[in-house]
Amino acid sequence: MQSKWWGRRPGRQGSVAVAAAAGTFVLGLLTALIGHGTGAVASTAHPGWEQSVRGGAHAEKRGGEERRTTAGHREKPAKPPVTSRALTHRTAHGGKALALTLDDGPHPEWTPKVLDLLKSEHVKATFCLIGPNAERYPDLVKRIVAEGHRLCDHSVSHDTAMDHKPVPYQKSQILDAKKMIDKASGGARVHYYRAPGGAFTPDSRRIAASHGMRPLGWTADPGDWQLPGTDAIVRRAQQQVEPGSVLLLHDGGGNRSESYAALTQLIPWLKQQGYAFGFPES
Numbered sequence: 001m002q003s004k005w006w007g008r009r010p011g012r013q014g015s016v017a018v019a020a021a022a023g024t025f026v027l028g029l030l031t032a033l034i035g036h037g038t039g040a041v042a043s044t045a046h047p048g049w050e051q052s053v054r055g056g057a058h059a060e061k062r063g064g065e066e067r068r069t070t071a072g073h074r075e076k077p078a079k080p081p082v083t084s085r086a087l088t089h090r091t092a093h094g095g096k097a098l099a100l101t102l103d104d105g106p107h108p109e110w111t112p113k114v115l116d117l118l119k120s121e122h123v124k125a126t127f128c129l130i131g132p133n134a135e136r137y138p139d140l141v142k143r144i145v146a147e148g149h150r151l152c153d154h155s156v157s158h159d160t161a162m163d164h165k166p167v168p169y170q171k172s173q174i175l176d177a178k179k180m181i182d183k184a185s186g187g188a189r190v191h192y193y194r195a196p197g198g199a200f201t202p203d204s205r206r207i208a209a210s211h212g213m214r215p216l217g218w219t220a221d222p223g224d225w226q227l228p229g230t231d232a233i234v235r236r237a238q239q240q241v242e243p244g245s246v247l248l249l250h251d252g253g254g255n256r257s258e259s260y261a262a263l264t265q266l267i268p269w270l271k272q273q274g275y276a277f278g279f280p281e282s
């Protein structure tokens with residue numbers, strides 16, 4: 001029917017054809033221009049591809065280009081979302097939630113005890129691992145992951161003066177530890193980076209975020225690493241926690257009998273108070 005109509009009106013068909021040809025020409029011109037622009041962007045973006053795709057404000061600003069480059073490189077579409085370099089101190093979800101974070105492990109004696117406790121209490125936590133400890137106890141790292149907890153990079157040497165050191169040093173502290181954790185876990189995601197002693201810098205946050213690790217702080221610190229006694233740890237934690245808190249305790253770095261004993265009391269108490277255990281925002 002339509003073809004007949006066109007057939008009966010050659011003049012009209014002709015003018016449409018001319019218009020269509022002109023349109024095609026304009027489209028072609030536009031495509032060429034856009035194509036050229038995209039090509040130029042892609043070629044300049046390419047050398048920094050790894051950094052650009054994985055994070056920071058740089059990637060946030062260039063989201064569109066990133067997707068085109070992704071298509072060009074035939075990457076899987078399910079890239080991890082861009083990680084913020086902003087330090088977080090709160091749980092991923094609102095409400096009466098608390099994120100339990102355990103630092104300085106894995107430790108051959110205390111980490112298994114803590115994992116047993118968390119398992120029996122059905123509580124998930126975040127483990128901030130020292131790279132060489134992860135390297136030394138890969139089975140514990142794998143167990144942490146297998147039991148549904150999250151991993152956090154806590155550097156190689158736990159240098160609490162890291163914020164006064166050169167950027168290449170900070171970078172190797174963060175990324176070498178991540179490599180050790182990656183190898184120990186078999187490639188599980190490391191969601192966070194926590195600077196030793198909270199010694200973050202803008203550079204260390206950027207480096208961590210560009211490798212998918214959200215800089216992670218805390219809001220409740222009962223100072224268990226100073227061995228103040230189990231009761232003091234429990235009391236301080238009870239005083240400091242509030243909805244959304246990130247609670248800092250230790251399962252490594254020394255004798256953690258006080259921290260462990262405190263946890264056996266704190267977890268039931270927190271549950272009684274109506275707290276749900278979750279992860280920090282990532």
Ligand SMILES: [Zn+2]
Pocket residue numbers: 103104154158196197
């Ligand atoms: Zn630490």
